[in-house]
Amino acid sequence: MGKESTKGPLMPGTLEMLVLKTLTRGPLHGYGIAQYIRQVSDDVLRVEEGSLYPALQRLQIKGWVTSEWDVTGNNRRARYYRLTPLGRKQLAAESAAYNRITEAIARVMNPA
């Protein structure tokens, strides 16, 4: 009866990068971040709230993002997260590291 669960676990270590990337489009609240990532990834990447909110706290502590309470278009209170300049640098670094590693994995998986 239920629908088939597409099942979409995240690769540990990629969540922070995806969140930072999402915030380059502008400030957004947690729920919106989760929805955006899920939609853009065609429902493959599912960001669980139990993973997201702790991650957002970590990002804030490290200074990659700031946050403030605001109101959504739905007239709901929500905490909006905003990328800091430091966060932007971090995103570039993480993105480069990610590419380096996935390319290395590709060399193992598809040897010449």
Added chain:
Amino acid sequence: MGKESTKGPLMPGTLEMLVLKTLTRGPLHGYGIAQYIRQVSDDVLRVEEGSLYPALQRLQIKGWVTSEWDVTGNNRRARYYRLTPLGRKQLAAESAAYNRITEAIARVMNPA
């Protein structure tokens, strides 16, 4: 003074896939598996022994590999791991899942 450490952490969840893939070339011992992955990845992926040996035990328990003691070309005793047919199927499944996820990540990181 030491050499620059290239630093190459693995993405959690990829180690088993890389090991299974390595064993498609033929039976090999743990130390050799680590060396192979490191070399083919151009020193980007470093397989720590503290990660590898527990992983090999997990693979064996699940039936993806078997093992037996043998002697290397260096005249040393070593435990050789061999991919099972089940392991080969598992590799195909993990590889497909990995591609699905990395492609989804790419959609988030490089939106059209």
Added chain:
DNA sequence: ACCTTATACATAGTTTATCTATGGAAAGAT
């Protein structure tokens, strides 16, 4: 003979990130 390096296996304990499972609260629709 001795010492060092490289090879080879293995475990214990820590860290860290994600997940599951909950819980609360308010808006809007039926």
Added chain:
DNA sequence: ATCTTTCCATAGATAAACTATGTATAAGGT
């Protein structure tokens, strides 16, 4: 009234990788 959706948040469990450590032997240099 009640239900669904939106939105936040935490506690506890799970799992994979890491660091550190220990053992042992072969080969090669001095």
